[in-house]
Amino acid sequence: MDLLQAIFVLFAFCLLSITQALPLQKGFEGISLRRERRALRPFPVCNQNAIPSGHTSVADVSFWYKNGWFLAVYKDGNINGTSDARSRDIELQLQSVGSSLVRIFSKQTCLYVAMQSSGKVYTTKEPTRETVFQQTHEANGFQTFASEHHSHVNDKTRKYLFLSMRKNGHMKNGKKTTRHNKTTLISVIESREIS
Secondary structure, three states: OHHHHHHHHHHHHHHHHHHHHHHHHHHHHHHHHHHHHHHOOOOOOOOHHHOOOOOOEEEEEEEEEOOOOEEEEOOOOOEEEEOOOOOHHHOEEEEEEEOOEEEEEEOOOOEEEEEOOOOOEEEEOOOOHHHEEEEEEOOOOOEEEEEOOOOEEOOOOEEOOEOEEOOOOEEEOHHHOOOOOOOOOEEEEEHHHHO
């Protein structure tokens, strides 16, 4: 009789623990479903009037700096580096607007990367002259992007303001950069190569 009672108590305990675990399990499933839905959210629909019709080609890319950072444009308008290769904030669009002239557009935030005359890098919703960069393919296989509007080339002097990132992941002032500095060298990676 004692054996039968012990089996009954064990069976009742197992049944009770299973029924109490079901709501907890459903709660965890709900959390994981919400996370999956959040990850699968589509990009925001950008104002199509903000994208100029004058560009000749568009490429989905990410920028990887030689010092190890990806260029990321965040929803609040900040531009910094991230080491997360799967972040949606690094998904950019390179819009050609002329011979070696491009605009850098964030598909996630619908913002353009721009540079002021002071060399400060910022974002803007509208494509302006400050959003145009001169793309140069360097001999070492990397590329550089200099502000087209604020770079000055005279007979005697050349001054370029490069899109540059410090080794701590923060943007560097364009006036304090040189062409072959590690902080200005960018590898442009097509999106499909990252996924």
